[in-house]
Each structure stands twice: as structure tokens, then as C-alpha cells.
Amino acid sequence: MHVFELSFVAAVLLAATPVLFASLAGAISAQVGVFNIALEGQMLWGAFAAVAASYYTGNPWAGVLAAVVSTAVFALVLAVGAARWKADPIVIAIGSNLFALGITGFLMGVLFDVSGSFSPRGLVGLPKMQWLHDVPVLGAVFGGQTALVPLALVLIVVVGLWLLFTPHGLRLRGVGEHPEAAASLGINVPGYQFWVTIAAGALCGFAGAQLSLGNVTVFTENMTAGRGWIAVAAVMLVAGRPLWLPLACLGFGAAEALGFRLQGVGAPQQLTDAAPYLITILVLVLTRIRIPRRTKASLTA
């Protein structure tokens, strides 16, 4: 069995990409102090919007655009609620997740008169980067992928460096760590939280589009299947160091890709399907994750 060959690397990347986008969304939210667990629902909405727009226009890139914009709008609920009204982001996120599950199933029935899954004949998926085929190594890894796969990796690096090396990145990190201190130095804390939460929504739109137009070309009910939660776990795992996200997400991708391969040699499907989740739990337990505690500084008499 040739498990560790370049095609395996490609399979790992493919499986990991939606989670990469979503975990970047979760990581920047965490940086401004919004514990974002709406990733699952937002990704699901993005996946639906991508398929619907691609079906209507015949252009998969219109699908990506629709997914990104509409998921950013979808994230308004969390952004307004958590940043402006100081509501509990956990409660809003749970609502968002349930709503996304319901509305996508409902719209599938209303718009396309199907239930369970939607893959009509005219649905166009994202193109693969075939033109890379002749390049050694890169061709084998990226040749069969959509352009969103390298985009995820580039975005993580760019955002990670932006956080570390720009004044706004510095301010953004301070907002999450000690909002009162940031406010006392003239930083618009709710403003940072609002726009970062919206940007996180846009990233979840990418995640959904890659899932429904890249990994496959179909929308099925609840097709995110916990990937948004795995992204949440990855965010907690790297604890404020976004540049480590690829490692965490590729670990998940590897578990999923390995599962497919092991199925090929006769391992029971129930076990291989569960592998990514089991590995996630195992890693979280082993690293003894903890949510960063925030201290409340207050003025005393």
C-alpha cells in the first residue's frame, strides 16, 4: 500500500481546505475575543449558496462570490449581537447553526423541489488547476485541486503575518486579550469585533464553496458534517497562534484521507469515518486545551 505518496498529500490538502478556511475564521474571531462557534452553520450556508448560485448562473466563480458575500451577511447576526449588543456569542452561534441547518433544507425543497441532496445535471463545479500537471511535485499536489486550496494556505500566512507585523494586527490582538486596556488607549473595541466577525463569515463562505463545488459537486443536507466543529477544536488547539493552524487542520485532513485509503484495504467504514473525530478528541485531550482566561481589570475606590 502506497499511503505516503504525493497523491496522498493532495488528498490530505483536499480534505483539510474547508477546515482551513473555517479555522482561520475562528482564529481571527478568537483574536478579538469573540468565541465563534457559528463556523459550522456559516460553512453550511456557504456551501448551499455556492451551489445555488453556480446552478442559476452556470458559473462556479459566481457561486464562490455568492457564498462569500451571503455568508458575510449571514454573519451580521453574530457581529451585531456580540459586538454591538454585547449578547452572548455562544447563544447566537447556536441559533445560527440551527437556523442554517433548517433554512438550507427548507430552501432546497422550495427552490429545487428536492430533499436530502441536490446535484442537477447543469451544476458546474470549480475547475481544477490542470495547467500545473507538468510541473514536478506541484503538479501532483495541486494539479487536481481548485484554486481555493492554495488560496487557503496563502490567506493563513498573510493573515498571520498581518497580525504580527502591522499596527492594526497588533491592536486586533490586544482587543481580544484585554478589551478594557485597548479601550483605555483609544481603540474602538466593538468596531474591531464587528468587522472581524464579518470577515470570519466571508472566510466560512470560502469554506462552504470549496466543500460543495471543490471537494464534490453537490449539496447535501448537513454536508459540513462537523467540519466547523473540528475548526473550533483547531482554533483552541493553536491558542492564539494562527500560523500553526495548517498543522492542526492538515492533521484532520490526514485522518480523513487515511480513512478513505484504509477503507480501500478493507477496514470497516464506521471506524474510518470516525477517525478524524477520534483523532481530534485525542489531540485535544493530549494537549490539555484551555480557553484563555481573561482578567477583568476594574477601577477600585
Add this chain to the structure above:
Amino acid sequence: MTLPAAQLTGISKRFNAVVANDGVDLVLRRGTVHAVMGENGAGKSTLMSILFGLLSPDAGQILIAGRPQVFTSPLDAIAAGLGMVHQHFKLFDSLSVAANVVYGAEPRRAGLFDRRAAEARVRELGERYGLQIDPRARVSSLSVGERQRVEILKALHRDATILILDEPTAVLTPGEVTTLFAVIRRAADAGTTVVLVTHKINEVLTVSDEVTVLRDGRVTGHFLTGETSSAQLVHAMTGREVRPVSNPGLGSPGATVLQVRDAGVVDAGITRVRSVSFAVRAGEIVGIAGVSGNGQHELVEAILGTRPTQSGTVELLGADVTRWTVRDRRLRGVAVIPEDRRGEGSAIGMSITENLALGHHRTAPIGAERGIRRGWISVRAARAEARALIAGYDVRTAGEQQSVGSLSGGNAQKVVIARELSHNAPLLIAEQPTQGVDVGAIEAIHGRLLDYRAGGGAILLVSHEISELLALADRILVMLDGALVAEFSRADATTAGIGAAMAGLAAQNLPNGSRP
């Protein structure tokens, strides 16, 4: 004559019924160190919050360098050249010293955060003012004294011309205090105006040029440091006249209730209580005098069991309770009126009924120790008891279900006192029982304490008010820098004598104090 750096005129501020500042005038001359002194609750923090834009005054005017200013937030104050170092630091633990200092006003190069310029700025400011610190160190790895330096650097980076330090030495070791004072001196010599908020007399005398003393929200003294004395400052700080209860008489001491032997408390490397020994007997009020922050509160915590002792023993009614839990000590017979009545003494979001039941909810009539009602509380019994105590202690309230947080300070304190006194514990610890309450409530509370003594109770009374101790205590111990330095009987206690001992001027021998 040059304009003063800042001039506050007629500043008044009230919170509901409590007057925190009442017509306060303060003139800060350029390039001087100005100490603002006062006990806890005297109004220092309110005044500084107003100066820094955290609170807006009800009346009064602020001139900065001769120009009238109305601050709606600290950002306005920062823009006008003020900087404030709070008691609780506002720092980003995971970021470097340099990033913390320049945060919000970062040097840039080609649009990027210029880390080198930030580090150079920290080094430059550090050299100019003697604030040695590694700009690359993470704040989480710094000591408390170093964190304070980062806070000072933050203000200096924003070109603060007036630097407010709120109780800056409370968290420092003696060595760090010396360093801080050198920095303060250097900053003043360089033209910065430094405001030092403190209640420690020796600090004022060591480092300041001028002193303004506050008591009960008013200015009670303004001195040039070179022309004043510690006795004068103590008088200005604590000289509030409490009308003495008419002829309280002396108690008739019985058996020893509380015995403390060689107790020592160390907190984060700082010795708070050093080798304290004393006893309180039944039917006796023992007072502890001292400027606040000299270890009285830590001593009380050690007796109550909320803070561990490093040495010595605490005995209650003959039993060594040094290792006992707070609950066991309370069951043995301790009641306490804490200094912080809103934070420790009561649960301000809960009702009077619930507050009065707390701690007594396991025993009859509210709870039950055995039988089918064990583990349940009787709401009806709790409310009946609350109504009785409200009437008995004259708590002014709309009803027993009103929340304690909505009561005035005096009435909230009466609730705490009712709860602690109504169960006849052999020992009562009363810490600042009349701080921040009105005159009428003071008389009522003093009457209660004397009744308690008459009923055979032992009372340990901690107070910053010398007149209160003179009115109530049978014996007065003076605490300074964690140690008991003097003891007075009622007969030979005078305001002047106690004040001198509080200021460390007359370290009398302890004829009785160290006796077991």
C-alpha cells in the same frame, strides 16, 4: 509666576446619598510631586477619576495649563497631556514590553509596525527616567514592579506632562519602592508633574513637594512637605470627630476568647503581619489603630481563616484553630463585620432576607440539622426573621425582599451588623464598622457594639478613626508596618499619643501586648 500644570476648583461628586467629593480645590504646580492623601473612602480615587476623565463631576472646573477642559473620557485627558497608572494594571500579558508601551500609538515604517523603533523608544525613555526594562520581554514574565514601569512608560510615550500614580507602592517590595521614588523624582526634575495618591505618611514625606489631604470628600489640609510633620498629616487624615457615646464605661473582662500568638502573614513575598501577639477577653473591646495598609486587614483575615498564616497560632475559646476552615471557625464562635461591605459583607444582588439568612441557613429556624427538612430552607422562617431584624436594627427599607445593593451605605451596613450580631457569637471582629455611613447610623452602630460587649461578647475593633477607638475600646493596640508597636489602656490613651505611634514616632514598649 508660571501657570500651574492643572487647577481643579470646587469639584463635587455624589453617588446617590454618598458625597464622594465636596468642593475640592487642587492646584498642581509644574514639575512638582504632589501627594493626594486620605484614608480609604476619603475621595482620592473619585477626584483622580474626575481629573482623568473617567467620571464627570457634578460641579467644578478643571484647568489644564490655564485652559478650561471638559473630559468626556480618558482619551480626552490623554490628549490634554495626562497619564494615569491605575492600581490594577491594564496590560496585554502575551505582548512584549515595547508593544504594550506603543499600543495605539505605534511607530510605523512602510505601513508596518516598526518594532525596532518601538524598542528604541522604550530604551530611550528608560534611560531618560531611570526605568530599566527589557523592551523585548513578554509582560507575562515580568514582576509586579516591572509591570508598573511598563504602565509609566505607556504614559510617558504619549508625552504625558501630568502623571497620576494611584497607590503605586501598595504592590511593591521595599526595594522596588526606592526605585520608583527615584523615577518619580527624575520625572519631576525633567518637568513632569507627578500626582501621588497614597495614604502612607512616610512616602509623602520622602518623595513629595506638596500635600493635599482629603477626608470625607473635603480638603482638610494643604501643606508644603518641608513645612509639615507626620503628626500634622495624621491629624488631617483621621481627625474626624465622632461624637462619643455618652459615658460608655469600661467593660468587665472575663475569660480569654481570642488568643493570637506570634502570627505572621506573608503575601507574594511581602510581609504583611509580623509576629503579632494579643488576646481579647469576653466583655472587652480591643481596638486596633493604624493608618490603613499596615497589616490590619491581613491580621483580620488570618484570624477569620480566609488567609493562611506563615507562622504562629490562633486560638478560639481555648482551641487551636490555626488550620481550621472558615466555616469551622465560625461555628466555633466568630462573627465578622468586614471592611468591604459590598464585596465581602453582603451579596448586593440578593435580597435582605437572603443576606440575613446566609451562614445561618443550616440551622433552625431557617434550616434544620436533622430530620426530613435537612437540606431545605424555610423561606417563611427566613422572611419572618428578616422582618424582625429589620425592625430591631432600624433598617430603612421598602421591605425584606429589597436587594441589599439598592440600600444606602448605612442601611446596608445595618443588615450586615444584624446578621453578625443576632446569633451571639462569642467573638466579633468589626473592621471599619462605620466607614462611609452617616452620623445617625454611626451612633446606632456604636450603641450596638457596646450592647454586645455588655452581653459578654468579645470585640476586636479595627478602625482608622482614633476618635472611634477612644469612644469604644477598653484597650487600643497600634499597628505599624505589620507589627504591634504600642498599647494604650483607656485611661492613658490620647489622640496625640496614638497618632504619634501610628506615624512611627513614639515606638513605645509593649508592656502587655507581647504577653501571651
